[in-house]
Amino acid sequence: MTSPNFEHLKAHILPLSVAKIFEAARQEWELVAVEISDEWDNCPCGQEIKEHCYIRNRHNGNTTYVGNVCINRFIQIDTGNLFDGLKRIAQDDSANANIDLIEHAYRMGYLYNEKEYHFLLQTVRKRILSQAQLNWKRKINRRILAQTIVQRRTKR
Numbered sequence: 001m002t003s004p005n006f007e008h009l010k011a012h013i014l015p016l017s018v019a020k021i022f023e024a025a026r027q028e029w030e031l032v033a034v035e036i037s038d039e040w041d042n043c044p045c046g047q048e049i050k051e052h053c054y055i056r057n058r059h060n061g062n063t064t065y066v067g068n069v070c071i072n073r074f075i076q077i078d079t080g081n082l083f084d085g086l087k088r089i090a091q092d093d094s095a096n097a098n099i100d101l102i103e104h105a106y107r108m109g110y111l112y113n114e115k116e117y118h119f120l121l122q123t124v125r126k127r128i129l130s131q132a133q134l135n136w137k138r139k140i141n142r143r144i145l146a147q148t149i150v151q152r153r154t155k156r
């Protein structure tokens, strides 16, 4: 796992962490939000990214972001098919969010209530929805997109 990219990431994460050893330090971090932007940015590892994973250190409250590769490979938080799900509803706001996206949206508070959560789960593979269900799904998807898709990203 030793590559120049990993060393760069490590040099970014360790000073923001409490533990001094990466293997322990990485476990202090949790995923707090994801975003897809339309402009390229850089992961601390040096790689160009459009998929941002915002992470927060549970012990000292520090926040930063890494790309979708580093979050899985190095921080070892599994984002599964979250970004695929996001891209799918970004292309078509009546599409079904996948399980990983539904769980993420629920955890992040993007869903208003349990009813929305169960509706998304129950219709996760449904191809044909009633007009009312379709409207509801669009409304929820647009809310998720508003929180996760960033156009013309402003520098932080």
Ligand SMILES: [Zn+2]
Binding pocket: 009, 043, 044, 045, 046, 047, 066, 067, 069, 070
């Ligand atoms: Zn990276």
